[in-house]
Amino acid sequence: MPLAVNTATVEELQLLPAIGPKLAANIDDYRGRHGPVASAAAFMEVPGIGPRLCERLVPLITFD
Secondary structure, eight states: OOEETTTOOHHHHTTSTTOOHHHHHHHHHHHHHHOSOOSHHHHTTSTTOOHHHHHHHGGGEEOO
16 A cells, blocks of 8 residues: 555655655655645655655655
8 A cells, every 4th residue: 555645754754665764854844844745746856855766656655
């Protein structure tokens, strides 16, 4: 079951491959500053999330 990236806790985000404490905190900070992550393109605006990592994670997450 995909992880809902907009409602996941920092701890839940760290269950994703290649997401450690710093990247999970960056995702949480992005949500706090910009609101929900609406798409893969928006997800790549998170510091530390580039095209390769985004491509790897998109099948594992949802943006609803």
